[in-house]
Amino acid sequence: MKKKIxxxxxxxxxxxxxxxxxxxxxxxxxxxLEVIYLGNQMPxxxxxxxxxxxxxxxxxxxxxGNHMILAPEVxxxxxxxxxxxxxxxxxxxxxxxxxxxxxxxxxxxxFGTGTSLKKITDYITGTSLTTQxxxxxxx
Amino acid sequence: MNNQKDRETIESGHRRSNGEDSFKNxxxxxxxxxxxxxDISHLNPETDLGLPGEYPFTRGIHKTMYRERxxxxxxxxxxxxxxxxxxxxxxxxxxxxxGISLCLDMPTIMGKxxxxxxxEGEVGSCGGVxxxxxxDMRNLMEGISLDEISIxxxxxxxxxxxxxxxxxxxxxxxxxxxxxxxTMQNDILKEYQAQKxxxxxxxPSMRLTMDTLSFxxxxxxxxxxxxxxxxxxxxxxxxxxxxxxxxLANGFTYVEEGIRAGLSVDSFAPRxxxxxxxxxxxxxxxxxxxxxxxxxxxxxxxxxxxxxxxxCILRMHAQTSGSSLTAHQAENNIIRVTTQALSAVLGGxxxxxxxxxxxxxxxxxxxxxxLALRTQQIIAGESGVINTIDPLAGSYYVEALTDQMETExxxxxxxxxxxxxxxxxxxxxxxxxxxxxxxxxxxxxxxxGKRTVVGLNEFFEEEEIDIQLxxxxxxxxxxxxxxxxxxxxxxxxxLVKACLNDIRDVSQGSDNIMxxxxxxxxxxVTLGEIIGVMKEVFGEYREDYIY
Numbered sequence: 001m002k003k004k005i006x007x008x009x010x011x012x013x014x015x016x017x018x019x020x021x022x023x024x025x026x027x028x029x030x031x032x033l034e035v036i037y038l039g040n041q042m043p044x045x046x047x048x049x050x051x052x053x054x055x056x057x058x059x060x061x062x063x064x065g066n067h068m069i070l071a072p073e074v075x076x077x078x079x080x081x082x083x084x085x086x087x088x089x090x091x092x093x094x095x096x097x098x099x100x101x102x103x104x105x106x107x108x109x110x111f112g113t114g115t116s117l118k119k120i121t122d123y124i125t126g127t128s129l130t131t132q133x134x135x136x137x138x139x
Numbered sequence: 140m141n142n143q144k145d146r147e148t149i150e151s152g153h154r155r156s157n158g159e160d161s162f163k164n165x166x167x168x169x170x171x172x173x174x175x176x177x178d179i180s181h182l183n184p185e186t187d188l189g190l191p192g193e194y195p196f197t198r199g200i201h202k203t204m205y206r207e208r209x210x211x212x213x214x215x216x217x218x219x220x221x222x223x224x225x226x227x228x229x230x231x232x233x234x235x236x237x238g239i240s241l242c243l244d245m246p247t248i249m250g251k252x253x254x255x256x257x258x259e260g261e262v263g264s265c266g267g268v269x270x271x272x273x274x275d276m277r278n279l280m281e282g283i284s285l286d287e288i289s290i291x292x293x294x295x296x297x298x299x300x301x302x303x304x305x306x307x308x309x310x311x312x313x314x315x316x317x318x319x320x321x322t323m324q325n326d327i328l329k330e331y332q333a334q335k336x337x338x339x340x341x342x343p344s345m346r347l348t349m350d351t352l353s354f355x356x357x358x359x360x361x362x363x364x365x366x367x368x369x370x371x372x373x374x375x376x377x378x379x380x381x382x383x384x385x386x387l388a389n390g391f392t393y394v395e396e397g398i399r400a401g402l403s404v405d406s407f408a409p410r411x412x413x414x415x416x417x418x419x420x421x422x423x424x425x426x427x428x429x430x431x432x433x434x435x436x437x438x439x440x441x442x443x444x445x446x447x448x449x450x451c452i453l454r455m456h457a458q459t460s461g462s463s464l465t466a467h468q469a470e471n472n473i474i475r476v477t478t479q480a481l482s483a484v485l486g487g488x489x490x491x492x493x494x495x496x497x498x499x500x501x502x503x504x505x506x507x508x509x510l511a512l513r514t515q516q517i518i519a520g521e522s523g524v525i526n527t528i529d530p531l532a533g534s535y536y537v538e539a540l541t542d543q544m545e546t547e548x549x550x551x552x553x554x555x556x557x558x559x560x561x562x563x564x565x566x567x568x569x570x571x572x573x574x575x576x577x578x579x580x581x582x583x584x585x586x587x588g589k590r591t592v593v594g595l596n597e598f599f600e601e602e603e604i605d606i607q608l609x610x611x612x613x614x615x616x617x618x619x620x621x622x623x624x625x626x627x628x629x630x631x632x633x634l635v636k637a638c639l640n641d642i643r644d645v646s647q648g649s650d651n652i653m654x655x656x657x658x659x660x661x662x663x664v665t666l667g668e669i670i671g672v673m674k675e676v677f678g679e680y681r682e683d684y685i686y
Contacts, residue, residue, distance in 0.1 A: 014245040014261050016336045019375050019462075022575050023582050025686040037684045042257060064245050065502070065611065069260030095501045096604045112604075113466035113499045114595055116586050 005124060008055040008086075010038040010046045012062040012070045020091060021061035027117040028059075031125060043073040047081060055086045057124055063093040072105035079106070089123070091115065160589040164423040165581075166380035168543055174535035182538055187433070191528045195436035197429050197541070198529040199487040200452045205525035211490035212515045213238030213291060213456065214508065219263025219615045221270065221278035228283060228290075230505075234512055238490055240291040241279070242267040248336045250297050250674075252667030253619045254627075262616040266502040267293075271623050271667065273660045276304040277311070285309050286318035291366065291456065296337050298325035299347045300666050302354070302364075303656035322363035322412060322456075325351055328389040328561055329368050331682070332570035333375035338670065341562045343677035347652065348393070349400045354653040356407045363412045365393055366456065372570075373416040374462045376578025379427050380544055382416060384551035385570065387434055392561040394443055408439060409449035417483040417491075418460045419475065425531060426540035428455065428486030434545055456490040457483040464499040468594035469606050472496035477514055484518055485531055491515060501608040571685045623665070630663035638664050639672050646676040 009025045011018060021037075029035045036053050038046065050058045058078070060071055071090050078085040090102060091111040099110045111120055162170045171178075182188070189195055192202035201207070216228035216239040228239050244267035246258035252271045253262045263269050270276060283290070285308075294301045302323055309319055327344040330337040337344060348365065355364035369377075369386035377385060390411060397407050415431065417424045435453035439445040459479040464472040473496045480493050493511040495503030503511070519525060531537045558564040584590040591597050638659035645655045659669060 013259075014249045014251075014257060015264075016245070016248065016334060018335050019578050022684070022686045023376075023579050026575070026579050027582075029686065035686070037686060039684055064261060064264040066245070066260040066264055093500065095608050097608070117582060118586060 004032065004034045005057065006034045006036065006053060006055045007057040007059050007124065008036045008038060008046065008050045008053055009059045009061065010049075011040045012046075012060045012074075012090075012092075013042060013064070013066045014040060015062045015064035015066060015092075016040070017061075017063040017092075020063070021059075024059065024061070024091065024117065024120055027121055028124065031121045033124065043070055043077055046074055047077040050078065050086050051081055058086050058088045060088065060090045061092050062090070065093075067092065067094055067102065068098055071102060071107055075106035091120070158589055160584060164379070164420045164540075165418055166378045166423060166544075166547070168380075168423075168540070168547075170540075174539050176535065178535050178539040179542075182542070184533075188532060188538075194440070194448065194451055196432040196452055198532050200432065200454060200489070204487065204528040205484070205519070206528065209519040209525060210484065210488055210515075211238040211289070211456075212236050212512065212519075213240055213289075213490045213492050214512050215240050215242060215266065215492065215503075216290075217242040217266055217268040217293075219244065219267075219269060219612060220619065221268055221275040222281075224268040225279055225281050225283070231508075231512065232288065234509060235516055236512055238289050238291065240293055240492060242293045243297075244269045247271075247297065247666065248295070250338055250667060250670030252623060252665050253616070254623050255667055260616075262619050263612070269619055270301065270304070271619075272626055272663060272665045273304050273307055274626055274663075276301075276308045276660075280305075280308055285312070285314045286320055286361075289320045289322065291322040291324070293324050295324055295327055295330050295334070296339065296344065297666060297670060298323045299351050299652060299656055300660065300669050302351050303653060303660045304666075306359075306653075307657055307661045316358045317360055319359050320361045322366050323351065324366045324368060324414070326365055326368045326389065326414075328392060328565070329371050329386070331565040331680070332372060332385060332389075333377065333574055334371040335682075338674060338679055339677040340680040341565055343646075343673075345396055345562070346649075349396055350651045350653055352393070352397055352407055353400060353402060353651055355410065356402060360410075363410050364407075365410075366412045366414045367393065368414040370414050370416045370458055372574065373418060373460070376574045376576075376581060378577050378581075379416075379418055379420070379423050380547045381551065381573065381577060383427050383431055383434075383544060384548040385555075386413065386415070387431065387438075387548065388552055388555050388561055390435065391438060391442075394439070398443070404439075404443050404445050405447035405450050408443070408445055409447060409452070413453055413455040415455055415457050415488075416460050417457050417479040417486070417488075419463050419479065421478055421482045422537060422540060423544075424479070424482040425486040425537055426544050428457070428483070428488065429537070429541045430544035430548065431455070432487070433541070434548060454489050456492070457486070457488040458492040459483070459494045461494050461498055464494060464496070465592060465595050466499040466604055467602065468600065469496055469500060469604065471594050472499065473510065473514070476511060477518075480514055481518055481522070481524065484524060487529060497606050497608065500604060500606060502611075504607060504609045506607070568683060568685055571682065575685055626663065627665070634662045635659075635664050635668070638662050639668060642669060643672050643676060646673055 087108045089109045188197045191199040218224045245261040352364045367390045369382040373382040432453045436451040439451045459476045495507035495511045497507045641655045
């Protein structure tokens with residue numbers, strides 16, 4: 001049997017906005033992934049959990065504007081701890097100008113406002129890497 | 140029109156392609172193609188509607204409504220630093236805002252000082268202001284008439300402390316407490332249900348809320364100690380009817396608790412206020428606001444025995460729906476906000492906040508904020524909708540929908556009662572389950588094209604998001620932390636310790652906590668220090684996540 005993809009989902013720092021992370025967690029669970037939902041955590045705890053849970057992916061959610069400081073911190077700590085660590089992805093209210101800088105800092109993909117669940121699920125399960133038009137009825 | 144066959148033709152004649160979800164409102168009610176006299180045949184205009192300003196207030200809470208004075212145009216005045224927020228407040232007032240709401244940054248919301256290790260990267264976040272101490276409150280309120288401009292503090296778990304700071308600053312400035320106006324959101328129940336910015340368990344949190352309520356009841360008769368908020372429930376995913384039912388049930392819980400705390404219902408109920416969302420479905424909002432007033436009035440009179448008419452009046456603030464805004468084709472949000480705002484006005488709100496169109500991407504710019512404010516001024520000044528009071532009363536559709544909202548609400552009230560009341564339902568995970576479920580279904584409908592979002596699942600265009608964004612101030616966090624370090628250095632440390640000990644003692648007992656808090660903030664004790672001590676006494680709440 002194929003091993004289930006394991007993903008740690010966390011709300012970054014203190015950000016209380018939980019709707020997006022919960023909805024995404026449910027969609028991933030429904031898509032057959034093993035989801036470990038952490039709620040709010042600082043980078044240190046997120047990384048410790050990811051290593052302990054042998055996660056393939058770390059999914060971070062934030063809408064509060066802390067992403068430029070805390071998201072790269074997760075990547076940095078992971079690299080310190082574990083060379084072949086999990087892929088870090090980020091979702092939330094992220095100004096477009098920040099995305100290239102986040103990617104440079106090692107965030108594999110950024111899912112901004114308006115991203116469909118399908119796009120996130122497809123990205124994680126590796127079935128599709130289309131980037132636009134994911135809400136069209138035809139798909 | 141009464142011909143059965145004609146009716147069937149009308150009902151079947153739809154061309155929309157949203158499948159079984161065609162013509163459903165956000166609460167999931169199936170909307171008929173046509174409403175007629177038979178839909179409101181049971182309606183008794185005298186007892187079900189009343190005149191504006193008269194029980195059960197379905198038609199509005201004032202006799203004259205907007206003809207005498209339009210609603211309060213209340214916009215967000217917060218920004219990272221207290222003095223910059225102060226500038227922004229003055230700017231908004233200059234542009235014609237008549238009320239102000241203030242959001243807090245995440246550390247303040249979570250009861251932490253700016254120098255807390257967990258505050259890293261969050262100081263001044265979310266367009267909220269960072270409040271650590273009385274010094275911040277002084278700077279925030281400088282030059283603002285505390286007895287004229289109503290400031291709505293979007294503050295919850297830490298409300299008792301912020302109220303103490305507000306009172307302390309008013310006393311310093313010689314403003315008599317009985318003249319102080321404003322609102323503390325202070326609605327802890329919806330924190331557990333939706334917004335999730337709590338630290339103490341529900342019961343000690345409720346005690347703090349009751350302490351502020353009793354204190355205001357005694358000393359700040361013009362101040363609203365609680366703004367019972369459905370907005371956050373709806374933003375987290377609750378449907379409009381769930382928002383309405385849960386919010387009213389929370390309101391009734393505060394009334395029960397107030398009575399249990401020894402207050403007479405008519406002494407505090409008139410100061411309870413409400414906050415609802417104006418979402419996308421135009422008539423659903425209007426029906427929701429009308430049903431809210433009627434249910435509240437009837438329950439206050441019939442269940443709680445309120446004698447004062449003001450206890451039966453549901454006063455409300457409304458805000459357009461941030462969660463309905465899109466990052467794609469963001470200018471479309473201007474139109475969304477306009478129709479939502481119009482529905483709030485036609486629903487009879489007392490106060491309104493219109494969102495800025497760029498909020499799905501970032502903290503609003505000065506330009507988008509001004510446009511949001513002007514939207515309300517155009518509705519008030521140009522559209523003519525304020526010329527007559529409650530223009531939609533008697534509409535077959537609006538009245539039928541108002542009734543339906545009311546009926547459906549009682550189903551939720553019964554469910555909550557069967558779980559042992561609101562706090563017990565929170566502890567049993569009832570709200571977390573229902574709201575997460577509604578949020579998921581809403582998203583699913585958008586993804587499957589069953590609910591149209593223009594620019595996202597219909598009329599999509601390949602585009603870069605290229606709107607101008609507000610520049611954050613990268614130096615602010617360091618500046619705030621170093622200011623706080625100095626503040627903490629230059630104070631009477633023995634006094635700080637004594638104040639914190641007092642707070643610990645009062646927290647363990649049952650006396651009103653407000654006097655100890657006011658003394659503490661005047662003695663330069665910080666918000667984070669106070670909440671820290673309270674956590675030692677009250678403990679911290681954790682919930683099981685449901686998704």
